[in-house]
Amino acid sequence: MPDPDTVAIPVLAGAALAQGITFLYGQAAEVLRIKREGKAAPQTTLTVPGAFEPKNIALQPNPAALAARARDLVMLLQIAKPFATCPPADLDGTDETLRTCFGHLREVLEDIYDVQFTFVGEQRSTQRVRQAVDDVRGRTTGMKLRGTNVKAAGDVVQRVKTVHESGELTGIDIDLRA
Template sequence: MAEPVTLAVLGAAVLTEGITFLYGQATELLKRRRERKDQAALVTPAADDPVLAGRLEPVPVDERVLEERDEELITLTERLGSYVHGIRPVDPANTELIAQVEALRSLLELAYRQRITFRGEEREPAGSQVDVVATAKRVDGLLVAARIDSVRGGRVNVDVDVEEVGETGTVYGFQGRTLGG
C-alpha cells in the first residue's frame, strides 16, 4: 500500500496516539498468533478508535503475511515500544521514526487487508480500499492477485504486471464474489 508519507504532517499528539494504536494492534496480533493452536483463524479486531479516520472492520487476518513477515513485525513493534512507553519523545520530524511507523502500518494493512488511517491524514479512511500489486516474470499455473468472497464495501485496486503467460498459465487480477453492498 505504498504511497507518499502522510504521517509526518500529523502533530506529535496524534502521531503518539497512532504509534500507540499500531503498537497495540501488532502486540495483540503477535500474542494471539503465538497462543493460537487449533483455534479458528485470527480475525482483525473491530476498531472504532478515535485516533482513526474511519473504522477497521473485523475480517480474517492474512496468515501468510504473519508467517512470512513475523520477524519484521516483531522488530518494528519492539523499536516503537520506547515511544509508546514514553521513554523517547515522539517527533514528527524524526524521519527514522516515521519510516518505522509507516513500515509497521504497512505490515498491519497487509495482514488486515484494509487501510489504517489516522485522523488528519489525507488518504482513504481506515477500513477502506485494498491495494494489490503482483509482479511476475512468467506464469505457468494460476496467478490470482485478489480473491474476494465478500466484503460489502470498500474498493480493491489491483495492479498485475506479468512479462509472459505460459501455455498453461492463467492470470486473474480479481476473482471472487461480492465486494460492495
C-alpha cells in the same frame, strides 16, 4: 527498500501522534500474541482512536499474511518500543526514524489485516490490490489502468506460489493510448 516518503506516516503532533503510535504498536503486539497462541482469530470490529478514519474497522488477521510478515513485526516492534513507551510529550512527529518505523509497521499490519489505517486528513491511494494465487497459468494482473488522462497511485501486493511457463504475472498494467 521503498522511498521513506512513500511509507512514512504523516507528520503528526500531540494527541494524534500518541494515539497513532499507541494503536499501531498495540495492534502489532496483539497480532503476534495471536500467532504465538496458534489459534484462529475471530473477526472483531475495533473502534480506532480519533487519529484514524474510519472509526470502526472490522479486523481479522489473514493467517498466511501473518506467517509471512511475523518476522517483520518482531523487528519493527523492537525499533518502535522506545517511541511507544516514552511520554507523549517527548514524541517528535518530524523524527524520520519514528515516521518511517511506524509507516512500515502500518504497512505490515495493513497487509495482515487487509485494511487501510488512514490518519484523519491523510491523502492515500484508494487503488489498493491484494492478490493471493496458488497457480498462474494464464495472465494475472493486479490493476489495469487505461486512458490518456490516467492519474492514479496504486499499491499492489501479489503472493503467488507458482507461475507456470504459460503464466504471466503483472502488478500494474498502464496503457496511456487507450
